[in-house]
């Protein structure tokens with residue numbers, strides 16, 4: 001792929017102190033356009049700037065937009081890595097198919113990310129738990145109000161040096177089980193990483209925050225009975241000696257961290273069951289002391305312990321609101337691979353050569 005580079009006159013100051021999540025952006029953005037006649041064209045890395053859009057651009061009205069989230073790490077060995085970027089590339093293709101956006105081949109997706117990270121390598125933070133969050137996204141550009149797939153699109157990548165997603169860090173979060181609103185239903189877009197899914201989740205999130213909870217645990221859209229996912233992460237529950245998580249791919253996002261943690265757990269000898277777990281059974285297991293630990297998995301959230309569940313007026317504290325041993329261990333095993341502190345036994349690190 002031919003990528004044009006437009007140098008900016010003056011680089012931004014690099015941040016000092018707490019990075020937060022997704023509030024600081026680097027010097028450059030990757031842009032590439034698509035239309036029916038030319039396909040993908042005009043790949044460029046240009047100074048980070050605002051997007052000038054016609055108010056009738058289709059994405060602003062019909063949310064034909066998808067995105068991905070992955071991270072670049074500076075390893076302890078001094079090399080630079082992505083973590084399983086092929087998984088994000090594949091999921092992006094699936095999201096784009098569902099939302100009628102054009103397919104971006106896996107190799108182009110990864111090449112574009114590597115090219116931008118290479119330019120911005122000095123932005124990769126090295127503090128404990130810090131990384132460079134990569135946000136590729138695609139949106140409909142056609143100027144028209146008829147409801148139909150757009151005839152032109154833009155694919156962009158922006159980068160943000162980040163710390164922990166939740167202010168709690170690796171301390172437990174309190175989760176509100178939403179029993180009225182739902183996030184996804186069969187045949188819908190639950191498995192896709194599309195803008196609209198997140199817009200539809202906001203009201204539940206606001207409701208949860210008002211009651212002092214950090215995030216929402218969504219139930220299935222048919223019965224409002226089975227546990228699905230948390231707004232920004234997949235959820236896992238250690239009940240007795242089995243880790244239970246909702247099946248991904250239909251109404252639940254197939255998380256890259258989710259898949260990685262399943263591999264790590266199986267490698268440790270744990271039983272993992274991908275099943276539809278009824279919320280009543282989950283709350284009962286918590287009451288009976290059989291729910292030993294719970295945590296969320298996500299690129300942004302990494303591993304986030306769940307210390308409390310609230311469902312229909314009932315509160316259950318998990319593991320005395322402490323981060324459990326297994327939660328600690330999977331966090332360690334996963335991040336040791338990501339920061340090249342351990343052997344890459346699953347072949348998940350992908351080096352970005354900086355020469």
Ligand code: COI
Pocket residue numbers: 068069070198232233298299300301
């Ligand atoms: C991620 O974990 O990368 C996400 O996209 C979750 C959220 C920040 C939307």
